[in-house]
Amino acid sequence: MIESTIENTPARTDPCKAAPPAHPRPEGHDRYTISEVAAFTGLTAHTLRWYERIGLMPHVDRSHTGQRRFTNRDLDWLAFVGKLRLTGMPVADMVKYAEMVREGEHTFEARAELLQRTRRDVLERITELQDTLAVLDHKIKFYADARTASERP
Amino acid sequence: MIESTIENTPARTDPCKAAPPAHPRPEGHDRYTISEVAAFTGLTAHTLRWYERIGLMPHVDRSHTGQRRFTNRDLDWLAFVGKLRLTGMPVADMVKYAEMVREGEHTFEARAELLQRTRRDVLERITELQDTLAVLDHKIKFYADARTASERP
């Protein structure tokens, strides 16, 4: 087990899919201000502070005057949280996951279960969306046909 | 154009995907009470009244004493609204669509545009979810590997 308490995130070796709005992480020296992180993640500074307040962040480092200094590890975590957010997972569940991460390796099984449940939800949602796509296509075709009919009466 | 102001909905010829929790529409004589509709659609009676108040329903019929009597056409419309809801479309946009439907055929083009925009959103969301699925699978595999390693030290 080479992993620390905070998990490794895939090291982002697969950027083949279009990058989200604002994620060009600079090769900075690992201490980002809150507004930099806001720019990288697309979240607002407000939301980042709120995430920390509710326990969704793993203890963010501070400068000697008390300002937040986020690390690349924090950005990885936020990227993962962003993925979970896309699944529609409630924030409360993400907090539960974050707590389990803080608690250490004995929560591996529970974490895996949570992710497997989430995985099922995602598959279900994809199916629903594909169904919806079929309905939309049907309706769109109806409107297209209506237009053709009125053009060539 | 054989369509009335309210569009036809596909007649549901493709129930191959698992039916949602409670949609077994009975061969009733086309006048359902609000609680029957609630049972068929999975929405609450509260929500159905609210939908009507905000203009998301095409004028629901009433009994001689003023109680709502929904038709099969209403159920079709609600099924379509349910699909739109799955896409994450805001209720305000659905109301806009409903208004266009009420306004008649001259809104065909605008309706088609709205649906095409929605279609693009759905495709995008499906892609996002598939991305997310990859991340989840990676994490789940990590936990599975961790378990195997501890079983066979």
Added chain:
DNA sequence: TAAAACCTTGGAGTGCACTCCAAGCAAGCC
């Protein structure tokens, strides 16, 4: 016919996920 279950309304309340505010320090620039 009487009780139980269901329906009506406008308006108020809920839960979620942010989003903003005020007052006061902190940091970068001329």
Added chain:
DNA sequence: GGCTTGCTTGGAGTGCACTCCAAGGTTTTA
């Protein structure tokens, strides 16, 4: 040094999509 911009906090406010309430009329069941 002084100015502007940025960061800090707890707590209050916002927007969305419902969700519920009270008081009363209606329909069904026994």
